[in-house]
Amino acid sequence: MTKIAFQSAADSDSRENLEKTLLNPVVLSELESIRGTGIAEELANIYPGDMARVGAVKQGKEGEQKAEWEKLQRGDVVLFMRDDMVFLSGIVTYLVKNPDLARELWGDDERGHTPECVYFVDEVKDQFIPCSTINRMMGLEETYPWPGFQVHLEDVSAPVVYGYQLESHVYFPIVSEDEYKEIVQEIDRTRPLDTKGWSRLRKEDGFLRDQLFRGKVVEECGICGNKYPTQFLIAAHIKDRWHCTTEDRLDYQNIAMPICKLGCEELYRRNYVTVIDERVAVTKARVDSKDLKSILVRLQGRVCPWFKGSRKYFDWHTRLGKYF
Template identity: 35%
Template sequence: MSKVILQPSGNKDAREHYENTIQSPVPIQVLSEYLSKGTINQLKAFYPDELVPTWGVTPGKNNVNVQKWGKIQTGDVTVFSANGRIFASGVVVLKLQHKGLAARLWDYDKSGQTWEYVYFLDEIKQHAIPYIEFNRAVGYADNYIIQGFNVLREELSERILSSFDLRSEIYLPDISEEEYEQELLQFEDHDNLDTNRLGKGRKEQSFLRKQLFKNKKVGVCGICGNQYPVDLLVAAHIKKRSKCSRDEKLDFRNIVMPMCKLGCDDLFEKGYITVCNGKIQRNSKKEYTPHLFEKVVQIETSECLYWNENTRKYFEWHQQQ
């Protein structure tokens, strides 16, 4: 699950760092002087404009920040705060420790430390969230003031991410197949969409989306074949999830495919289109308005990119409904 990173930014150093390496992102050319070719290639894939919003924290007194920084992972959301409000957020893409890079970007503080525990951000958004709204969302006292770098536990993070719509659909936490299976086992006997299920079930969705999109910003709809930003694509089950056995749910490489929110997901889920031997077909059992018929005709007979011998049985189940 994604976590929230609290990053107060009201002092002089933090304000300057925000202006110099977030508002004015660091050119990859500068980073390439310090980082490996493999890391630079990773960053180029995430930042096609080759401008990288960059942040870092010092080890802190008695290395207090090191363990906190160690908890950070891809998909976590940093919230920047100052003057009684959260003013910006960014999603973690990658992290690394590099004292030389940090010194180049930010120099050293008065205690001789530099901000060597570095992480790179994307999806920078501006906000104006008063502390009192943040505090009530997370369950803190109204007069709580964000002080010091911190990484919140998952339960508190979930409240913030949901309350202020901060979660990324592109950068997702790393979830192992074992964690995915555990998630399925936890809910298979009571798979209702209550609040608890919605919160914890996001681990399952994050896993499936990561398998399909792999932190890419653009993907292809498996039905219409059109390319879209991934926030306009869903990880759709070919066979309705509620009808899947546990083994079928675990067959995630074959039972899930990307479908666009611009029509294909609903058309497929509600049975207006089916897939037969790899071709998109109109369902003759359904009634169509003229506009719906026009929409379906545009994709009818197209090749389904995800039809193969491994997915065939799931498409056949869907066709028989």
């Protein structure tokens, strides 16, 4: 599940760095310290628009802030605080300890130190949340004195993450194949989801995204065929997630396909379209909108490249619609 990191922006150095690289995005291709490196390539996949927002923390006197930074992973939330108020949030996309990059972005402070524990973020949003409210939700004293940078683990963070809808639907934790198989077999579809259950679902979704996109910047929607940056696509279960057996879910090579969030996700989920014998088919669902009808006409008959190996899951979806 998602962790929360709290970062103070109370002193002048923190506010200046925040203004430089987080409130104002940096141009990745202009960063000389990472040019021609694997870091630049990985960031180009995450940020195809060449613009990214960046934050960082210093190691701390005893390395305590570095230890907190090392707890972060892709998909975690960073909350920025000032004057006892959370005023900004962002989703962690990439982490790197790189003094040269940090120095290029922020330079050294008056003591010759630079915040070299760097993290990149996306989905940056304005917030207006009193720290006292967050403290209560996390079971802390209302006047808990937040340090400069601190990470709280999943169970403690959950009320804030879900209460303020902070979780990303694009960036997920990195999950290995073995962990995915373990997660799938632990999910009990007959019981209401608790914190651990939501965490498992999130990791399942993250694994499926990684398998479908494999670091690609752009991928094709399985329904409309348009190619979009992967941020505009979801890893959709071809057969409804809650009807999948454990065996279905373990068949991760075939159970999911990319679907765009620009309309096709809703059309497929609401059974306006399905896939029969490799081609998109429009159902007999009632359509009262001329604009929607024109979209469906364009989708009818186009080839779905994700059909091979997934026929039984598409057949299940077609039978569910009962429109043929």
